[in-house]
Amino acid sequence: MQLHQVETEHLHPIETVDDLKFYLYTAIQLEHATIPPYLTAMYSIHPGTNKDVYDLIRVVVxxxxxxxxxxxNLMNAIGGIPDLTGEGFVPSYPTYLPNGETDFKVGLGKFSEETIDTFLNIERPPLPTDSLKGGSKHSFGLTNTKRSRKLLIPAFKSADGDELHFYSIGEFYRAIGDGITKLTQELGEENVFTGDPSKQITPEYYYSGGGEIIPIYNEEDALAAIRLISEQGEGHDGGIFDYEGELSHYYRFQQIKLGQYYHEGDEPNAPSGGPLAIDWDSVYPIQSNPRITDYPEGSELKTAAMDFNIFYKNFLEQLTIALNGQPDQLISAVGGMFRIKEMSYQLMRNPISDDNENTGAPTFEIDAIS
Known part of the structure; x- marks a missing residue:
């Protein structure tokens, strides 16, 4: 199953369950697309330095x-098939995010001020309503722009042919929530949530310290999951914390940008906590957006990079198995993250060549593996 290859008939607001499946495939791809950049920046930090920064990024991962x-879980709940193995699921970095943001690309780079600026763009809250250009009654915060290039996965088109796209991840998920409510009202809950309940990842199979997993069996569960995802990213009702009282992703990264911690009761963009010590130089000088072809033929570095990609492909395959009815596989799959860390360090500690002082890094070129 490669839902991401179905494009043109899905360039519109959610009207059918198949539309919803397409959006949820995009959501799975979107969530994954942020992980390699976050991991790359985190592992580029010299071990033993910038501990607080490392921990802040790790929480987000x-x-x-x-x-x-x-x-x-949302995909399984409506009878879809979560698939992390199809061609194009892992993007070629740098890339536009698949929810349609158009003003920045996300790449693989070392921990730096520029990288944190990109992370702030990824997790940004929506624009104020009165600053939006264009829009749609079907979703939140859609902006209107004429473009000729093709996104990784486009959003949808207006009646006059302009592509509409989401400014923030939260707006994209609100559109999914709107679609779920619309379909439930029109078709009945039992005709939307048709998936096998045994495929749900439940708390006994998932514990990460990053919030509680929500099994999804109905509209109420689905909207609760969407709320958790959105508010962990951008905050609750315009604030800096999510509804569980934890600092949202955007403001976690903003602490790094501003070099200061947020404190309970603070307003957005005005942290009043203690200073956050940062050593921007204590990082490996990794190659930005590396490719396998950047590494010398026959070198240990190239072999290590290829081994990483094979391992990561197997990691995604195991996750896919876990998400499709074998949840017991999830524990060992997530355990593979420790191996990803070790293999990343192996690459980042070694210069590319005698005449290139940059060090290696994972390339995440999964589609190139036969």
Whole structure:
């Protein structure tokens, strides 16, 4: 199953269950697309330095894995098939995010101020309503722009042919929530949530410290999962914390940008906590957006990079098995993250060549593996 290859008939607001499946496939792909950049920046930090920064990024990675799993639960709940193995699921970095944001690309790079700026774009809250250009009654925060290039996965088109796209991840998920409510009202809950309940990832199979997994059996469960995903990213009702009282992703990253912690009761963009010490130089000088072809033929570095990609492909295959009815596989799959860390360090500690002082890094070129 490769739902991401179905494009043109899905370039519109959610009207059918198949539309909803397409959006949820995009959601799974979106959640995953953020993880390699976050991991790359995190592992580029010299061990033993920038511990608080490392921990801040790690919390976000853990919660992104939770979001991916919740998106898979949503897909299973409506009778879809979560698939992390299809061609194109892992993007070629740098890439536009699949929810249609058009003003920035996400790449693989070392921990730096520029990288944190990109992470802030990924997790940004929606624009104020009065600043939006264009829009749609079917979703939140859609902006209107004329473009000729093709996105990884486009959003949908207006009646005059302009592509409409989401400014933030939260707006994209609100559109999914709107679609679920619309379909439930029109078709009946029993005709939307037709999936096998045994395929749901439940708390006994998932514990990450990044929030509780939500099994999804009905509209109420689905909207609760969407709320958790959205608010962990951008905050609750315009605030800096989610509804569980944890600092949202955007403001976690903003602490790094501003070099200061948020404190309970703070307003957005005005942290009043203590200073956050950062050493921007304590990082491996990794190659940005590396490719296998950047590494010398026959070198240990190239072999290590290829081994990483094979391992990561197997990791995604095991996750797919876990998300499709064998939830006991999830524990060992997530355990594979420790091996990803070890293999990343193996690459990042070694220069590419004698005349290139940059070090290696994972390339995440999964489609190139036969």
């Amino acid at each position: 853990v919660e992104e894995m939770l979001h991916l799993t919740l998106a898979a």
